[in-house]
Amino acid sequence: MTEHIANPPEDRPDDVLVRAMGSNQTIRLIAAQTGGMVETLRKTHDCGPLGTMAVGRVASAAVLLSATLKGRQQVGFQINGDGPLREAYAIADADGRVRATISVPRAELAGDDIVLGAGFGQGRLSVTRQLTDEAPYRGIVQLITGEVAEDLAHYLHTSEQIPSAVSLGETLDASGVLAAGGLLVQALPGADNAVLGPLIERIESLPPVSEYFARGGTPSDLVTSLMDDVEILETRPVNFVCPCTxxxxxxxxxxxxxxxxxxxxxxxxxxxxxxxxxxxxxxxxxxxxxxxxxxxxxxxxxx
Ligand SMILES: [Zn+2]
Missing domain, CATH: 3.90.1280.10 (HSP33 redox switch-like)
Structure with a gap:
């Protein structure tokens, strides 16, 4: 799918999550490179291409949502659909530790096209935020496309009232996952429409996020390329870790x-x-x- 890979999987860069702010703290920018994690998920669950896309995208979405967590907080991201993939579920914590599962890792579609939305079918997305030791906060929306990025943007807008642009993706070949990642840009209260217009144009002109990383770009490059006055607040490692005992x-x-x-x-x-x-x-x-x-x-x- 990608013509040129600057960082082949053997010397893959470490997965990382970057949280930044722009335009006087009114635009939140979060980018995550997750190719290593998604490749580990592919191998762990023995996924086919459709299953890899599903579990990878759900896990990368959880990573993006984990960027604002602190201490022992964690976030769960789950899609349940009536398609052949059925369910994918990921949990990410404030230290960039992620685990994820998929109910039918080798699900296939009729025909040659691998379309994630068709793999999930009709269904719902739920986000569970465990922010304190009290009961978690859970929000649920119906799936719009099942491609995950659009569904997450819809969830953030309708359920959490934060206008958001989301991009998620992975680049695969027959050997596995070459690159994967995500970008989340959010307009916080006070964001200026004069800033938002050009920003949205800039986001829409970008190559797919996994292609950006496959060509050697980093999450820091990505967020700083979007606006002039971006301040990077934090960089965290991202790893697949299961704490089960x-x-x-x-x-x-x-x-x-x-x-x-x-x-x-x-x-x-x-x-x-x-x-x-x-x-x-x-x-x-x-x-x-x-x-x-x-x-x-x-x-x-x-x-
Ligand atoms: Zn385990």
């Missing part, structure tokens, strides 16, 4: 209840549970499942 899955087994757990101890097979985000399999033999029965009784009592 065996203890977490043992606790989850307890929640299925004493009766179900007892059935597992009577089964001839070991019990294997898989993390949907990193595909790690945790195996519990009969003795180990039996040891969880006390915990399951506690959960049953709590019901």
């Amino acid at each position: 065996r203890e977490q899955f043992a606790r989850r087994l307890c929640t299925i209840g004493e009766e179900e757990l007892r059935k597992l101890t009577e089964s001839l097979e070991d019990t294997v549970v898989e993390c949907h985000f990193c595909r790690t399999e945790y195996t519990f033999d009969k003795e180990q499942v039996g040891a969880l029965l006390y915990g399951a009784r506690m959960y049953d009592k709590a019901d």
Whole structure:
């Protein structure tokens, strides 16, 4: 898809997220280079091209939304559709750690065209912001195109009342992900229409964001090329990280209840549970499942 690759995947630049402001703090600019993360997701979930685009774009969208998070805050970005991909879900935190999953990684469409919107079909986008230890804030909108960028812009405008331009994409070849990333530009209160017009023209004249990165451009280059007075506030690394642990899955087994757990101890097979985000399999033999029965009784009592 791309004629010239300045940084082939072997010496791929580190993934990075840049947060900047322009025009007297009235324009927020966020750019993320995510090719390494999306390639890791492709391999982890053994995705076909459509699945790679889906999980990559959802994960890159979560990265863009994570740019304003602090401390232990995190954001979830989920698309559920009636198309063959069904569901893709990503979580990103304030330290640039991202995990993502897809329900049908090798989904295919009839015909030769790979169209992400057709892969998701009709459905909805939900964004979950966990900003405090209290209940998370969740916003839901219907999908507009299923191409993710337009859907995220629509969500930010209607659900969070922030006019936003979003670009997301990835460049793939038969060997995998050559480049991926995203750009989010937001007009904050007080933004001047005289600034917005030329800015939107500039964004629309850009090459696709993954092509920009595939040709050697960086997120800093990208945001500073959009306006004259851009100040870069922060640069964060972006990495695929799954924080799952065996203890977490043992606790989850307890929640299925004493009766179900007892059935597992009577089964001839070991019990294997898989993390949907990193595909790690945790195996519990009969003795180990039996040891969880006390915990399951506690959960049953709590019901
Ligand atoms: Zn995991």
